[in-house]
Structure formats: structure tokens, C-alpha cells
Amino acid sequence: MSEHDTPRFNQPLGGNDMPRFGGPASMMRLPTQESAQGLDAAFVGIPMDIGTSNRPGTRLGPRQIRDESRMLRPYNMATRAAPFDSLQVADIGDVPINTFDLKKSIGIIENFYHELLSHDAVPLTLGGDHTLTWPILRAMARKHGPVGLIHIDAHADVNDHMFGEEVAHGCPFRRAQEEGLLDSQRVVQIGLRGTGYAADDFDWCREQGFRVVTAEQCWHKSLEPLMAEVREQMGDGPVYVSFDIDGLDPSVAPGTGTVEAAGLTMPQGLEIVRGIQGLNMVGGDLVEVAPPYDTSGNTALMGATLLYEMLCVLPGVKRR
Numbered sequence: 185m186s187e188h189d190t191p192r193f194n195q196p197l198g199g200n201d202m203p204r205f206g207g208p209a210s211m212m213r214l215p216t217q218e219s220a221q222g223l224d225a226a227f228v229g230i231p232m233d234i235g236t237s238n239r240p241g242t243r244l245g246p247r248q249i250r251d252e253s254r255m256l257r258p259y260n261m262a263t264r265a266a267p268f269d270s271l272q273v274a275d276i277g278d279v280p281i282n283t284f285d286l287k288k289s290i291g292i293i294e295n296f297y298h299e300l301l302s303h304d305a306v307p308l309t310l311g312g313d314h315t316l317t318w319p320i321l322r323a324m325a326r327k328h329g330p331v332g333l334i335h336i337d338a339h340a341d342v343n344d345h346m347f348g349e350e351v352a353h354g355c356p357f358r359r360a361q362e363e364g365l366l367d368s369q370r371v372v373q374i375g376l377r378g379t380g381y382a383a384d385d386f387d388w389c390r391e392q393g394f395r396v397v398t399a400e401q402c403w404h405k406s407l408e409p410l411m412a413e414v415r416e417q418m419g420d421g422p423v424y425v426s427f428d429i430d431g432l433d434p435s436v437a438p439g440t441g442t443v444e445a446a447g448l449t450m451p452q453g454l455e456i457v458r459g460i461q462g463l464n465m466v467g468g469d470l471v472e473v474a475p476p477y478d479t480s481g482n483t484a485l486m487g488a489t490l491l492y493e494m495l496c497v498l499p500g501v502k503r504r
Contacts, residue, residue, distance in 0.1 A: 193272050196258050204254045210275040211310065212253045212492065217274045220305035224271035225498055227308050227491070228300070229278040230293060233474070234286045235315030235353040237346055239441040241474030245484070246278060246310040248475040253488035263458060264503040265496035273495065276300070286351050290319045297323035306498055308491050311471030313441075314341055317426045318356035320469065325365040328422040328466055332370030333357075334414065336456055337428035338377050338399070338444040340389050353472075361392055368393040370421060372414050374407075374456060375399050375431035378444035399447055407452050411459025418463050425460060425468035425494060427453070429487050437486050439478025450486060457493040468494040 197213035207213045211227040220226040229246030236242060258268045267273065279296045281289040297320050300307055309320065314337075324331050335341075339354065342361070346352040350359065360366050376386055377399035389396050395417065397410060430440045433447035448456075470487045478484070495501070 193268055193270070194274055195268050196256070199257070207254070209247070209250050211250050211488070212256050214273060214275050217276055220276055220300045220303040220307075222272060223274055223276075223303065223305040224500065225273045225306045225308060225495060226300060227273070227275045227310065229310040230281060230312035230316045231278050232281050232283070232289060232312045232316055234283060234289070235313040235351065236441050237352060237354055239474060239477065241441060241476040242311060242313045242472055243283070244475045245312055245473035245487070248481060248484040249310045249470070249473055249488045249491070250275070252481045252485040253492070255485065256488060256492050260493075260496045263461070263496060265501050266504050267495045267498070267501045269504070270500055270502040271498065286315065290315070290351060294319035294322045298326060301327045306465070307467045308494055309467075309469035309471075310487070310491065311469055311473065314353040314356055314426075314428055314471045315351060316471065317469055318359050320467065321356075321360045321365040321424065322363070324422070324424055324467060330365060330367040331466065332367050332418045332421055332423040333372070334418070334423060334425045334456070334460065335371070335373045336375050336426070336431040336448070336453070337373065338375060338430045338447055339428070339442065340373060340376055340386055340396075342388055367421060370418050370423070371395065372397065372417065374410070375402065375448045377446060402448055402452060403446070407455040408459065411456060414459065415463060420464060422466040423460070423463045424466060425457070427457070427468070427470045427490055428472045429470065429483060430472055432486060437478075437483040439474050439476075439483030440472045441474045441477075442472070453486070453490060454493060457490055457497060460494075461497040463497075465494070465498055470494075
């Protein structure tokens with residue numbers, strides 16, 4: 185196919201065509217559609233906070249991420265990625281979770297993503313609390329088999345139970361590992377920190393074969409060398425990326441429910457996501473944005489930026 189035969193892909197609505205505070209409230213003011221049919225990548229929201237253990241509010245996260253994403257432009261000046269010249273992308277709206285039943289919502293999310301993946305689109309998810317990653321990984325494993333995982337977070341999210349419940353935002357990766365959804369030799373967790381109940385809070389991860397990179401190991405340094413090692417570890421297999429906004433330091437991202445001191449910087453967050461370039465990334469999420477705790481919207485803008493950077497490292501994105 186010559187360059188003149190290339191179909192025109194969806195484009196974000198430009199700031200010179202409509203003021204940035206106007207236009208549609210979709211991710212990057214992209215066109216919307218009801219399903220992932222015909223798409224290479226799909227932005228999808230999961231407005232959910234019924235799995236949270238401290239401050240609620242992440243049900244409002246997808247809407248504010250979309251709102252703040254109006255500042256993002258289509259071309260990546262740093263990496264030269266041109267995702268909207270390369271892939272067909274749209275915002276397919278929100279998963280209709282049952283806000284009165286967390287366990288039913290798990291099934292709703294899994295079925296939604298199973299249908300989405302039937303179109304061979306890569307989902308990029310706007311969260312929502314971290315419980316949602318477990319059912320997404322179920323759908324991923326049905327399509328790809330066990331996946332590698334790059335997990336950025338202040339917390340390991342491997343609790344066996346919370347208040348006696350196996351379904352909560354502190355449990356998704358324990359459940360995913362138990363169900364064989366993860367390729368445990370290709371799991372890395374970055375930014376873990378804070379206080380706990382016992383060493384097992386992080387050591388359980390190491391016992392599974394996960395690589396644990398604590399926040400302290402990241403302080404005052406570039407993470408480009410780390411990501412070179414992560415790329416080697418991940419190899420050619422499918423990789424899922426789950427980025428909890430509380431992986432970032434609360435000075436950058438205060439709008440979240442379970443804040444921990446001394447986290448990653450935003451430049452480090454960008455280094456992590458940009459370091460995924462070249463891997464077989466099959467999906468990603470950005471979770472735990474809770475707008476009530478950051479009325480400026482800056483936390484949501486950090487989240488929107490990281491989701492855009494995930495789009496820029498997907499397979500097939502051209503650089504120009």
C-alpha cells in the first residue's frame with residue numbers, strides 16, 4: 185500500500201478547531217463509538233470505587249481524566265511517536281458496572297473485555313479502583329495465555345483478604361497469580377513503599393518470582409537502565425501494564441485514595457512507560473485517580489498523560 189492509499193485515522197479534535205475547554209468530553213476529544221470494532225486501540229473507562237479501602241472517589245476518575253486530556257496534542261515531541269497516524273483509536277465509553285455489587289462487577293468487566301478483545305483492539309483503561317485489573321487480566325489470559333506484567337504502584341496489591349473479602353482493590357494480583365493469569369517470571373512491580381503489617385507484604389511477591397523494585401531503589405536516579413533490564417526480562421511475550429497513580433509521589437498526584445510518601449517522580453513515570461517501547465504490549469490501565477482530593481485536576485492530567493504515553497508505545501506506532 186502506498187502512502188496515498190493509507191486510510192485516514194481518527195484524529196483528536198485540535199485546539200485551533202475548537203477551544204480546549206469546548207468540544208466533546210472524550211479521551212483527547214477523540215471520536216466515540218459503542219464497540220471496539222474496527223479499532224487498533226480503544227480507550228475505555230471503568231467508573232468504579234466500590235473496591236476501595238480508604239477514601240472513595242475513583243468512580244469519578246474516568247470522567248476527570250477525559251476532561252483533563254483535552255490539553256494533550258497528537259504528536260509526541262520527545263519520542264517522535266505519531267499514534268494517530270498509525271492506529272485507529274476511539275473512546276468506547278464506560279463499562280456499565282453494578283455499583284451496588286462488587287462481585288457482579290467483576291463478571292461484567294471480564295465479559296466486556298472478552299468482547300472488546302474479540303475485535304483485536306488493545307484496551308487502554310481509565311480507572312476506577314485497582315480491583316478492575318483482575319477481571320481484565322482474566323480476559324487477557326483467555327486471549328493471550330498468561331501475560332507478563334509491569335505494575336507501577338505504591339502497594340503490591342497482593343492481600344489475601346481485606347475484611348474477609350477476596351475481592352478488593354488490595355487483592356487483584358494475588359487473585360491473578362492464583363488463577364494462573366500471570367507469567368510470574370515476567371512480572372515486575374515498581375515503586376512499592378510505605379508501611380505494612382509484615383515483611384510478607386512484599387516478600388510474597390518475591391516468592392512468586394516477581395521482581396520487586398521499591399521506591400527507595402528508584403530515588404534520585406533515572407529509570408532508563410531499569411527499563412532496559414525489564415525489556416530483556418519481558419522478551420517477546422505479551423505484556424500488560426497496570427499503573428496506579430499512587431505510584432507517583434503525592435506532591436505530583438495527591439488525588440488518590442491511599443496516599444504514600446516518597447514515591448516516583450513524573451519524569452520517572454514517563455521513563456517507565458516510554459521504556460516499554462518495543463515490547464508486545466497487549467493492554468494497559470491507569471487507575472486510582474480520585475478527583476475529590478485534587479480539585480486542580482493535575483492528578484487526572486498526569487493520568488491522562490501516562491495513558492497517552494501508553495498509546496505511543498503500542499506495537500505498530502510509527503515515529504516521524
